Each structure stands twice: as structure tokens, then as C-alpha cells.
Amino acid sequence: MADSQVHRASTFAPVNIAVIKYWGKRDAKLNLPTNSSLSVTLSQDDLRTHTTASCSSTFDRDSLTLNGSDQDISGARTQACLQELRQLRQEVEQKDGSLPKLSEFRLKIVSENNFPTAAGLASSAAGFAALVRAIANLYELPATPTELSRIARQGSGSACRSLMGGYVAWEKGERADGLDSVAYEVSPASHWPNMQALILVASAEKKDVSSTSGMQQTVASSALFAHRADEVVPKRMKAMEKAVHEQDFEAFAVLTMKDSNNFHAVCLDTQPPIFYMNDTSRAAVRVCESLNAASPDGKPLCAYTFDAGPNAVIYYLAENEEQVAGTFKNILGDKTGWEGARGQKVNKAGALPQGTEVAAEVLQKGISRVILTAVGDGPKKTDEHLC
Amino acid sequence: MADSQVHRASTFAPVNIAVIKYWGKRDAKLNLPTNSSLSVTLSQDDLRTHTTASCSSTFDRDSLTLNGSDQDISGARTQACLQELRQLRQEVEQKDGSLPKLSEFRLKIVSENNFPTAAGLASSAAGFAALVRAIANLYELPATPTELSRIARQGSGSACRSLMGGYVAWEKGERADGLDSVAYEVSPASHWPNMQALILVASAEKKDVSSTSGMQQTVASSALFAHRADEVVPKRMKAMEKAVHEQDFEAFAVLTMKDSNNFHAVCLDTQPPIFYMNDTSRAAVRVCESLNAASPDGKPLCAYTFDAGPNAVIYYLAENEEQVAGTFKNILGDKTGWEGARGQKVNKAGALPQGTEVAAEVLQKGISRVILTAVGDGPKKTDEHLC
Numbered sequence: 001m002a003d004s005q006v007h008r009a010s011t012f013a014p015v016n017i018a019v020i021k022y023w024g025k026r027d028a029k030l031n032l033p034t035n036s037s038l039s040v041t042l043s044q045d046d047l048r049t050h051t052t053a054s055c056s057s058t059f060d061r062d063s064l065t066l067n068g069s070d071q072d073i074s075g076a077r078t079q080a081c082l083q084e085l086r087q088l089r090q091e092v093e094q095k096d097g098s099l100p101k102l103s104e105f106r107l108k109i110v111s112e113n114n115f116p117t118a119a120g121l122a123s124s125a126a127g128f129a130a131l132v133r134a135i136a137n138l139y140e141l142p143a144t145p146t147e148l149s150r151i152a153r154q155g156s157g158s159a160c161r162s163l164m165g166g167y168v169a170w171e172k173g174e175r176a177d178g179l180d181s182v183a184y185e186v187s188p189a190s191h192w193p194n195m196q197a198l199i200l201v202a203s204a205e206k207k208d209v210s211s212t213s214g215m216q217q218t219v220a221s222s223a224l225f226a227h228r229a230d231e232v233v234p235k236r237m238k239a240m241e242k243a244v245h246e247q248d249f250e251a252f253a254v255l256t257m258k259d260s261n262n263f264h265a266v267c268l269d270t271q272p273p274i275f276y277m278n279d280t281s282r283a284a285v286r287v288c289e290s291l292n293a294a295s296p297d298g299k300p301l302c303a304y305t306f307d308a309g310p311n312a313v314i315y316y317l318a319e320n321e322e323q324v325a326g327t328f329k330n331i332l333g334d335k336t337g338w339e340g341a342r343g344q345k346v347n348k349a350g351a352l353p354q355g356t357e358v359a360a361e362v363l364q365k366g367i368s369r370v371i372l373t374a375v376g377d378g379p380k381k382t383d384e385h386l387c
Numbered sequence: 388m389a390d391s392q393v394h395r396a397s398t399f400a401p402v403n404i405a406v407i408k409y410w411g412k413r414d415a416k417l418n419l420p421t422n423s424s425l426s427v428t429l430s431q432d433d434l435r436t437h438t439t440a441s442c443s444s445t446f447d448r449d450s451l452t453l454n455g456s457d458q459d460i461s462g463a464r465t466q467a468c469l470q471e472l473r474q475l476r477q478e479v480e481q482k483d484g485s486l487p488k489l490s491e492f493r494l495k496i497v498s499e500n501n502f503p504t505a506a507g508l509a510s511s512a513a514g515f516a517a518l519v520r521a522i523a524n525l526y527e528l529p530a531t532p533t534e535l536s537r538i539a540r541q542g543s544g545s546a547c548r549s550l551m552g553g554y555v556a557w558e559k560g561e562r563a564d565g566l567d568s569v570a571y572e573v574s575p576a577s578h579w580p581n582m583q584a585l586i587l588v589a590s591a592e593k594k595d596v597s598s599t600s601g602m603q604q605t606v607a608s609s610a611l612f613a614h615r616a617d618e619v620v621p622k623r624m625k626a627m628e629k630a631v632h633e634q635d636f637e638a639f640a641v642l643t644m645k646d647s648n649n650f651h652a653v654c655l656d657t658q659p660p661i662f663y664m665n666d667t668s669r670a671a672v673r674v675c676e677s678l679n680a681a682s683p684d685g686k687p688l689c690a691y692t693f694d695a696g697p698n699a700v701i702y703y704l705a706e707n708e709e710q711v712a713g714t715f716k717n718i719l720g721d722k723t724g725w726e727g728a729r730g731q732k733v734n735k736a737g738a739l740p741q742g743t744e745v746a747a748e749v750l751q752k753g754i755s756r757v758i759l760t761a762v763g764d765g766p767k768k769t770d771e772h773l774c
């Protein structure tokens with residue numbers, strides 16, 4: 001008797017934004033990085049992927065739909081994830097012969113982001129984390145988030161950090177097979193819950209160089225890259241873990257800004273050079289630096305970081321919201337996004353920091369919308385199914 | 388009997404644009420650099436400082452006028468130059484008692500640039516080279532250009548490279564007193580005379596950070612800087628000297644672009660970050676990279692380099708003028724400066740390189756004028772006196 005039942009499970013998974021950056025692979029096939037990295041998981045109220053994984057003996061092919069459009073899943077990365085998950089399910093089935101043989105069924109995966117894909121936000125991290133988590137739920141795998149992170153990493157490197165909430169490190173690992181290149185939770189969101197993030201979304205500009213090809217160009221041609229990977233990052237990883245454990249925003253902010261700049265420096269040192277930051281990004285740096293320079297106690301109020309694109313992500317503590325987010329609202333109050341999903345209300349700061357008038361004009365022209373968010377939890381199981 | 392005669396001597400001195408960049412001082416007082424550098428001296432037909440040095444027993448103070456306005460000469464740098472030159476004159480006077488005691492007279496120095504100061508071109512190099520050369524002429528010093536370079540270096544580091552023509556290296560030296568931190572001619576202009584330079588002058592933008600304070604911030608805070616100074620530049624200096632000796636434009640171009648990007652990378656890695664390149668600079672890079680990518684024999688046709696500002700300097704060989712300068716004339720034909728002082732005529736190239744339409748628009752908006760020039764000779768004595 002053929003079982004024609006459709007099995008399904010769903011999850012939400014978060015976006016993460018690194019404060020110690022991942023850039024460079026020591027193994028491009030397995031997505032093994034040249035250095036460890038550390039990120040903050042952002043709240044799923046504002047940014048999340050919702051994914052339903054389903055399977056049935058009646059499905060005739062594996063399929064993946066994202067925001068309503070069919071995706072190609074024949075790529076080696078997606079295939080690696082599906083194959084590893086099926087193998088884990090097989091092991092479960094072998095131990096308990098009464099379980100349905102889901103590992104033999106084709107998968108239908110449906111995904112939706114609650115944020116505009118055009119915004120240029122690293123959606124592949126949330127996407128692969130959701131895919132792996134949803135299938136692991138469907139297969140009822142006993143795997144821990146760290147074990148699943150090893151699989152998600154093969155889909156998209158930074159996806160491994162979206163399987164946990166709060167403050168998450170990805171250990172580069174030493175093994176050639178990548179078994180020790182996994183993510184772990186440094187601290188949960190509840191340990192340091194007042195970390196806020198304001199994202200300034202730059203007006204759409206087509207990315208010149210994809211992250212994957214860009215990072216390998218850097219590895220191959222930058223005279224500074226090896227020094228970053230071997231010397232600079234290992235020290236910063238330790239210092240950043242300490243900053244998180246001690247809720248030391250000053251150390252967190254200085255390291256975050258330095259590491260963003262260091263990452264973009266090795267991009268610029270690539271042949272041909274890779275520029276992800278533009279004049280709008282520079283203006284955001286300028287406003288942050290001026291806010292920090294004017295800080296009453298001399299300690300930074302905010303920290304900027306930029307991924308492989310011009311969007312600024314600005315971290316700050318909830319108690320400094322008016323000074324930090326309020327200053328940007330003063331400049332960008334007419335853009336959408338100031339009404340965060342959690343209903344917070346940001347008051348405009350009274351005046352611009354000294355010397356930021358030109359930067360404010362550049363931001364006015366170059367930023368299309370903002371996203372107001374905060375540190376958040378890891379993937380959440382849900383009964384809302386998309387198929 | 389008091390000698391009331393006015394003694395005078397005049398010189399022209401050139402601008403130089405480094406292809407291996409000077410950034411960072413190991414001794415800020417003596418202007419001793421952390422790494423050696425190498426530059427191309429540009430033609431004085433297009434860019435030069437004209438300086439007259441005069442002295443007389445009737446003058447009651449040292450003075451310096453630049454483009455008609457009085458300059459402060461009380462600074463330690465100018466004073467160091469004047470003092471060293473007077474001391475050399477004293478030695479001459481001690482050997483020959485019949486010579487007038489010019490070392491005891493006050494100096495009147497008058498300087499004029501043949502290019503707009505607002506253009507943001509490194510005018511201090513030509514200025515200090517002209518000052519030192521004019522006074523050395525006035526004092527009839529037997530010093531060689533290399534000996535004078537040691538003095539000019541104390542006025543402005545890169546000025547030491549403007550005392551010679553063609554291709555000039557500045558050896559960083561090892562001594563604490565800086566006696567071995569001098570410039571020498573790698574090859575005269577006549578060795579490789581077909582080197583051309585097109586300067587794209589970006590619309591005026593106030594420089595955020597002066598070179599002097601900027602470079603010391605980099606030395607103090609960049610995690611990558613020491614690696615650049617200790618490891619990257621020494622190898623490039625050797626390779627660049629070889630490229631010049633062998634007239635190997637491919638090696639020259641690749642090293643020039645890499646070193647410009649490496650220099651701006653350590654600027655970006657500074658805390659707070661220093662940005663000299665802007666979106667207009669990036670657009671110039673894009674057009675150059677596209678020209679090189681489309682080169683018929685796969686070898687670069689041009690090499691961009693950026694100093695501490697957004698202006699692009701683009702080196703190319705005379706035989707590729709239409710492809711390189713002609714492409715930029717196609718984009719920027721309405722800007723002034725296409726009629727070089729030597730009467731050359733650049734023909735517009737037929738079409739833009741593929742994928743440079745957006746970059747062309749950015750250049751159109753961001754570039755105010757061009758300067759069409761070439762490699763040139765060192766300072767030239769002249770009987771045209773400015774006072």
C-alpha cells in the first residue's frame with residue numbers, strides 16, 4: 001500500500017549580520033572559511049524567512065519556490081544540503097523501522113521572506129538556515145543546531161550562523177572535511193537583549209561582484225588578506241567574545257567598526273579592486289563617527305558595519321536610541337521603515353552632530369528606506385504552512 | 388661698506404606622482420618614511436612651480452609669497468630647509484673668503500604655480516623642491532640633486548622626488564638622522580619618454596584629513612599597515628625599478644594599480660577610516676579596468692593611481708593615446724584641458740568599453756577638468772625672475 005500522505009513542517013529563520021566578517025574560503029566546495037567570524041542574529045519580527053518543507057511519495061521531483069518563483073535546486077550547494085539531511089533521516093529510519101521512509105520521497109520546499117529581496121540584505125543566510133531547519137523538523141532529526149550548522153554552511157557559509165539566536169560564532173575549523181567548521185552560540189539574545197540595529201538601505205545599485213567570486217579574488221590577489229585571516233581576525237574573535245560576555249559595548253563597537261573597515265580594505269586591495277561601500281556608505285560612517293566623537297563620556301554610542309554592499313547596519317544600545325536612531329531619523333525621517341514591527345517609536349534627535357551637514361544631504365539622496373530592529377532568537381518552529 | 392645689491396636666482400620645478408606610494412613616517416620631525424617610494428616626474432610644460440630666491444643685506448626678514456599671497460614660513464619644516472641651505476652656504480663661504488656672505492642675508496622667496504591650487508594636486512612637492520633648488524642656485528652650492536633631496540624631504544616628504552626628472556625613487560634609509568633617506572634617479576625621462584599621464588580633476592571637495600595627520604593615524608591604528616610597509620612595498624620597489632629599466636608597461640601598470648589600491652586600503656583600515664577615493668574615483672577605476680580587460684593582447688593599456696584625494700592620474704604609453712585618453716575624451720570632451728601645453732591633439736575613441744555607461748555618467752558629473760601631460764625632466768634654472 002502506497003502512502004500518499006503529504007508530510008510537512010515549517011520554520012521561521014533569522015537574518016544575521018556579522019561583526020567579525022567572513023571573507024575568503026579555504027575550500028570553495030565545502031564552504032570552509034579562511035577565518036572564524038561572529039554575528040548578531042536579528043529579530044524575526046522584522047527580518048525573517050518562512051519556509052515549509054513537505055514530502056510525499058506522490059511528488060515526482062525536488063522543488064524550491066522563493067517568494068512565489070521557482071528556484072533552481074540543481075546547484076551543488078543546495079544538493080549537498082538535501083543529500084546530508086536525507087542521509088541523517090536514513091539513519092533515523094534504520095534505527096526505527098516503523099517510521100515512514102521520508103528519505104526516499106521528493107521534497108517540495110516553499111519559502112517567503114518578509115523583507116524586500118531588492119533591499120540587498122543577505123537573504124541567502126536566512127534562506128539556507130530555514131531550508132535546513134525546516135527539513136530537519138520534517139525529518140524529526142535529533143541533530144543540534146550546531147550539527148545542522150555544518151550542513152547549512154555548505155549551502156551558504158554565513159547561513160550556519162542563522163541557526164542560533166543572539167551572538168553566534170562560526171569556528172573556521174582545521175579539518176579538511178569541514179566537520180569542525182560549525183557555528184556555536186556565544187551568548188543568547190537574552191544575555192544582552194538591549195542591542196538594537198538600524199539598517200540604512202541604500203538605493204538599489206547592481207552589485208558588481210558576487211560575494212563568492214569576490215572573496216576568492218581577494219584570497220588570490222590581495223597582499224594584505226593573509227595577514228587579516230592569520231593574524232588580525234583570530235585576536236579579534238577572542239576580544240569580541242569577551243565583549244559579548246561582558247556586555248562591553250565600547251569594545252564591541254570599536255571591534256565592529258575596525259573589522260568592517262578591515263574587510264573592505266582587503267576588498268579594495270583585491271585585483272581588480274572590489275568596492276562595496278559608496279559615497280552614501282561613507283556618509284553613514286561620517287555621521288556615526290561624529291556621534292561617537294560627541295559622546296558625553298567619550299565611549300562610542302554606535303557601531304557601523306557594511307557587508308558586501310552599500311547598506312549600513314548600525315548597532316547601538318536601547319538606552320541610546322534617541323541619540324543614535326533619532327539622529328538618523330532627523331536626517332531620514334521621510335523614508336519608510338521607522339515604524340518597527342514591534343511598535344517602537346523613535347524620537348528625532350534635536351540637532352545634527354557637528355560637521356555632518358554634507359553627509360546628511362548625501363544620505364538623504366542615497367538611502368531609500370530604513371529597517372529598525374534588534375538582536376533576536378534563533379529559528380522558530382511554526383504551524384503556519386506555506387504549502 | 389655695506390653691499391646693498393640684491394642677489395637672485397630662479398628655477399622651475401616639477402610635480403611628481405608616485406606609483407609606489409609614500410604613506411607613514413618613522414620620524415615625523417625629519418619626515419623619514421616607513422617605506423621607500425617611487426614616482427614619475429611630470430612635464431613642467433603642464434605643471435610646475437616657478438620660484439625666485441633673492442637675498443640682500445637690505446632685507447629685514449625672511450619671506451615667502453605663493454601666487455601673490457604671503458605664506459607663513461615660521462613652521463619647523465620650512466625653517467629646517469632654510470637653515471640647512473644657509474649652513475651649506477656658510478661652508479662655501481668659509482672655503483673662499485672672497486664670496487659675499489649671502490648666508491647672513493635675509494631671503495625673499497617668490498613662487499608661482501602654473502596650475503590651479505584648487506585642483507588639489509600635490510603642489511607642496513613642487514613647491515618645496517623649487518624653494519630648495521632656487522636657494523641652492525642663489526647660494527651656488529655644489530650639492531647634487533640627491534644631496535638637495537635630503538633637505539627638500541624635510542620640507543615635504545614627497546618634495547625630495549621632485550628634484551630629479553623621469554623615474555625617481557626615494558630610499559627610506561635606515562639612519563635615525565635621516566642622512567640616507569634621499570631620492571635618486573632610477574631612469575631619466577629620455578629612457579622611457581613615451582609615458583603619458585592624464586589627470587582627471589574631481590570637482591572640489593574639501594579634504595577631510597590632511598596627509599600628515601592621516602598617515603600618522605594609519606601608522607598608529609591600522610592592523611594592516613606594518614605588513615604593507617615591511618613586506619609589501621620592499622618587493623614592489625624592486626619590481627618597479629625593474630619595470631622602469633626594462634620599459635615593461637605591463638609590470639609598471641599592474642604594480643601601479645595594486646599599490647594605489649593597497650595604499651587606499653590601509654587608509655580605509657585606519658581608525659577612524661580615511662576615504663580619499665569617492666564614487667567619481669571608483670568610476671575612473673571602472674573605465675580603466677574595462678579598457679584593460681578589452682586590450683587586444685591582454686596586456687594593460689593604462690594604470691590608474693590616486694593620491695590623498697579623489698583625482699585620478701592615468702598613465703599610458705603614447706602609442707595607446709587614442710584608446711586611453713580618447714576614451715576619456717569621449718566621456719569628458721566638454722571639460723577644459725584637452726589642449727595640452729605641448730599642442731597635442733587627442734582623438735575621441737569610437738565607443739565606450741562595455742559596461743561603462745553608468746561610470747561614464749558618474750565621471751561626467753564628478754570631473755571638472757582634465758590635465759594632459761607626460762613624463763618630464765627635473766628642475767630647470769631660468770633667468771625669468773619673479774622679484
